[in-house]
Amino acid sequence: MTTDYQQAREALGVRLRELRLSAPDGRLTGSALARRLGWPQPKVSKLENGKQTATPEDLQAWTEGTGQPDVYDELLARLRGFESHIRSWRRQLASGHKPVQDTHLAEHTTASVFRGWEPSMIMGILQTPDYARHIFTRYTELQQSPHDTEEAVRSRIKRQEMLYNPAKRFHIIMWEAALRALICPPSVLAAQLDRLSGAVGLDTVELGIIPLSASLRIPPATAFWIYDDSRVIVETWHSELWIEDEASVSTYLRTWNTLRESAVYGADAHRVISSARQALDIP
Structure with a gap:
């Protein structure tokens, strides 16, 4: 995995963490968000720390789970930006x-x-x-x-x-x-x-x-x-x-x-x- 790709994935993770911590109905813990989305808690941690690449579906769920669905297009653009270089x-x-x-x-x-x-x-x-x-x-x-x-x-x-x-x-x-x-x-x-x-x-x-x-x-x-x-x-x-x-x-x-x-x-x-x-x- 290239350094540029990993850096972009980590930057996306930082943005996901910001959304979790700034949820309109109150700051969410990783465990609370995982429960809300029906995910295993480690998935939240992996996404925020750039250890796992989010899917468009993950991003959709994240924005809805944190009460900020209007941010989805921004996150998807970030994902497409670095996925265009490494295409699984x-x-x-x-x-x-x-x-x-x-x-x-x-x-x-x-x-x-x-x-x-x-x-x-x-x-x-x-x-x-x-x-x-x-x-x-x-x-x-x-x-x-x-x-x-x-x-x-x-x-x-x-x-x-x-x-x-x-x-x-x-x-x-x-x-x-x-x-x-x-x-x-x-x-x-x-x-x-x-x-x-x-x-x-x-x-x-x-x-x-x-x-x-x-x-x-x-x-x-x-x-x-x-x-x-x-x-x-x-x-x-x-x-x-x-x-x-x-x-x-x-x-x-x-x-x-x-x-x-x-x-x-x-x-x-x-x-x-x-x-x-x-x-x-x-x-």
């Missing part, structure tokens, strides 16, 4: 994967230059429908989210139209391990690698592969996208981080450029992809 999968996937894919489609529509790093699977914008289908199925099982795999796949494939827009540029780096990860049946991976080989020649795409044998200056850690060198989106197991502050974006740009030093391109990239494809031993 639990909340994002409440309606399935398609809304998340639609959000990324919108981001790709407005940006022009993309820099991506992916160490563990084929980058989403280069996935075949069958490969994407297996990825979404696995994540649906993990996150216990609604099953909307086909809708999510269609949205992801729609994004690939950007690859043929001459106004866009995609600078993508993947680790060779991503080419060999059997997150799907070997036949599906074989077709995916054939698709990846075709991407090497696209005018809008610069595709680099870091071989497993390459010397690395930094560990091949978490995947991320950089949009127009001004916004970064990072996926973690529990959330998606949207990063826009200049210093942090600069860190990701340095990270991307450092990883790029170990990548191979063109015919060399083709050879790495072909090696992974041949290892599957599928005609």
Whole structure:
């Protein structure tokens, strides 16, 4: 969890405490408010001390419980402000994967230059429908989210139209391990690698592969996208981080450029992809 996020959560907690102590019908103790709302008392304490992130429903209940419902919009704006930077999968996937894919489609529509790093699977914008289908199925099982795999796949494939827009540029780096990860049946991976080989020649795409044998200056850690060198989106197991502050974006740009030093391109990239494809031993 980022320091900025935690500070914002603690600031919201301070504001919640102020509302509890300034209730129009008299100052409320934490225990009294918890009883009024039907909550366990520790929840009040966790929210006020920034140990738990409030939901919109929590904020609604808090303002009504303290007799100050008119403050709800202010609290919700605070919550939206810092949630826009850390977006939990639990909340994002409440309606399935398609809304998340639609959000990324919108981001790709407005940006022009993309820099991506992916160490563990084929980058989403280069996935075949069958490969994407297996990825979404696995994540649906993990996150216990609604099953909307086909809708999510269609949205992801729609994004690939950007690859043929001459106004866009995609600078993508993947680790060779991503080419060999059997997150799907070997036949599906074989077709995916054939698709990846075709991407090497696209005018809008610069595709680099870091071989497993390459010397690395930094560990091949978490995947991320950089949009127009001004916004970064990072996926973690529990959330998606949207990063826009200049210093942090600069860190990701340095990270991307450092990883790029170990990548191979063109015919060399083709050879790495072909090696992974041949290892599957599928005609």
